[in-house]
Amino acid sequence: MINSDLRSQVATDILVIGDGLAGSAAALEAARLGARVALVSAGPASSERAQGGIAAAVLPEDSPRLHAIDTLAAGAGLCDPDAVTMLTSAGPETVHWLESLGVRFDGDAAREAAHSMARVLHLGGDQSGHTLMAFVHAAIDLEPRITRFTARLHVLLGDGVCEGAEFSGGLTVYAGATILATGGYAGLYERTTNSRLSNGKGILEAARAGAHVADLEFVQFHPTVFAGPHPFLITEALRGAGAQVVDAAGERFIDELLPRDQVAVALAKHRGPAFISATHMDPELLRVSFPNFMRNCRHAGIDPLHEPVPIMPAAHYTMGGVSTDLDGRASVPGLFAAGECARTGVHGANRLASNSLLEAATFGRRAAAAATATAPIVGSASARGHMWRRGELSLGEVRRVLDSAAGVLRSGRGLARGLRVLGSGAGSATAADAAEMASMICSAALARPLSLGAHQRLDQPAPIAV
Template sequence: MSTAPRMNIVVVGSGIAGLTAALHASEAGHSVTLVTKSRLGDGCTPLAQGGVAGAYGPGDSAARHAADTLSAGAGLSDTEAVDVLVRDGAARIAELIARGVAFDRAADGSLLLGREAAHSHARIVHAGGDATGAEISRALVAQVRQAPIEVIENAFLIDLVVDGGSARGIRMLRDGALIDLESDAVILATGGAGQLYAHTTNPIGATGDGIAAALRAGAAVADLEFMQFHPTVLAAGPAFLISEAVRGEGATLIDDEGRRFVFDSHPDGELAPRDVVSRAIARQAESHKGPVLLDATMLGAERLAARFPTIDRVTRERGFDWAREPIPVTPAAHYLMGGVVTDLDGRSSLPGLFAVGEVARTGVHGANRLASNSLLEGAVFGARAAAALERLRLAPLTQPLSSPATTLPPLDDRAADETSRRTQLQQLMWDRVGLLRTEHGLSEALDTIRSLRAAALSPATLAAHEEANLLLLAEVTASAALARTTSVGAHHMTPAPALIGA
């Protein structure tokens, strides 16, 4: 138990980063309140099919993992942040096991190690085959429920409360009322902003609320132009991700004539970095106007069902027998490499504000995230942020916080016109600020976004608050993309207009 002064800490978000930060802060003796937009454990983490990188077998090492991470980041990763990630990784995986995460094991009891695209070795641990995120979320949620942590569910982050130049709490919307929650520090773990795009693997609540609140509070953000598009989402029905591990096991990407076209773009073919594979699929779909197919038939029904039980079930529910026929896939917005700028301990440029997980720009991912580094990043930097609380120097509040009397509609109120505007923005971002970008398209998008922002009224519903956040992030993202005139990683400029549809 720490001897540092006990502080009141608010953690916003309940994915792996937020749950880890809350547990570590509570175990250090702080009073912790965890606020989450929907139910505890919802969000992107339980949807994660991939695993956690950082378990090193024969011939592998943290140094090799770092080299792969830096290579995927296209030269823009922060080497110190990457070193922290791989150095702390083994301890965080061991912690997850100690907290009850049941990773898949071989007959001799050793951890099963998988390989995914752009990794030079098999170093990724999974749980339930393709249900790693769900298993991690289950175990950490159970730990939080047993800890002396106050949990506030179904609460929407409206803004950060800044007092005396420091973050000293949050303003949240819950049960139709605006409530100010005072704290000594705030740890944002609100995830990304996949809902900026028409096609995304992210849940409906991934509207960039934490990044937008940090921007309004004056915190520095960076790298929002780097949105990673996952190459393989089932192109039938609601977005459903087909894990990169499927290609790691040997599945191939083919056109309607059976040709493995990704080799035209990279010598590693289907195991090239995600941005390369996603663009290859986009170009293929655009030029041939036919479906892009993922062929996993060579793996056989028994292996597919055992290794990827969730994917096997969902594809069959949607009418595909992927053991006998290739399935149609499309890219989709998946992970935001940019966000709130932090140091190696999650501290932002705004005193008292920390950011961990996808909401943060730690510098680990650079221009393109290496597969299965996101869950690891959440665990590593969630723990580091909690440890850094002990070094936080507090100034007294200039005035006590008081909750405003304003009331708003409940959280599930999404009016039809607000939904329509969101759809318009998402399609604009997909067409102009998506996989293949042009200077003309970005300029057009920026003009439209600014017009939409100028015409927007003050938010009066949950949907309007989400829309305001998305419009703010859309403007900053398009501006950043326009300012980066050369292609790198997930940001790709093309010489002529290109519209991507799926």
């Protein structure tokens, strides 16, 4: 790994920005096809945090067609059927590819919420992402055609054609093709399960470079996230095993077995604090089946065997991003996108759980195959300047405005008010980027005056699609 402390210019065939599962898959595939790859990332993000696993129709009684039916149902009519067919058909082969890197999945596939069949493969119990990424990064370390850098994206290079990017530390990479794999934007919210690196910067820079972006209003909220200074995700399996959602008086106020979205909506509508209570559950079951939950609670100073745990819904996964075709091509020549930063059409208005790791690996590899076929450019493009409106907004304020305007429940009025505040000017370049990305989310949510999938408008109620 090279730290780009010194000003340096690099020319390469393929630039991959982001080394989560999508970027890593893209880098490995491009290198296998003979390309020289510069892989630049700012640190671990969502792939390392994934808990559940990866969905693929691997059992004889399952099929890509059944997997596609479940994916289309979750997407509430907004999926691109061709993209879904491609994703689910690629599932078993993608699993074999991961196994060829040394990945060994735990036992049989498990059946999880909204999947009609057992098809979610885990690794290391509820540490799937961390374990998976250790194998993938080990494979990258063995690949001499890939050079890794640690730096943050500043701006994409080129005018009408993407010719690389400029990064922090004075690093400039000129490339024949650039693959964005910078993850989603749930980390832009005040309440989030994501790393703060998942702030939509790659999507923002693609939009500034003229790329088409879409579906930014579709943000999936996880209903049970610890409401404390260091939020952590509380697995939905805990509710399945009997944990209750209660108010401050210890009274239940929702059906815990409702789907994720409906629990998030019920919590967002509830006045006053909410808790998940496992005090009535078998302590042995909690220790054996939910070690992460027990450990995280204890770190937060809470004993879940004796007291309820405060919870809140939090932004978890973002369906929108850079619009691409099935080979990851964005609307700007030379630019590709894969993984959570891309809008491939596989998720529509809502993601089927565990489809995102599959999407990252599958589309990362497809984008690499298409990118290596792009004619090389010997770049000399310079960066475009970007002006931002100076004002008072801090990064923390931007996050809070986004939570209140474009949280689980939205309204036209709240979104319009949010947009006014976000447009009032920012106190730093980082806050200005965040405000611009947050404005894009609020504008998209305002422009869709109906409730659909993960986008719930209080002023335009409709049945929740699950």
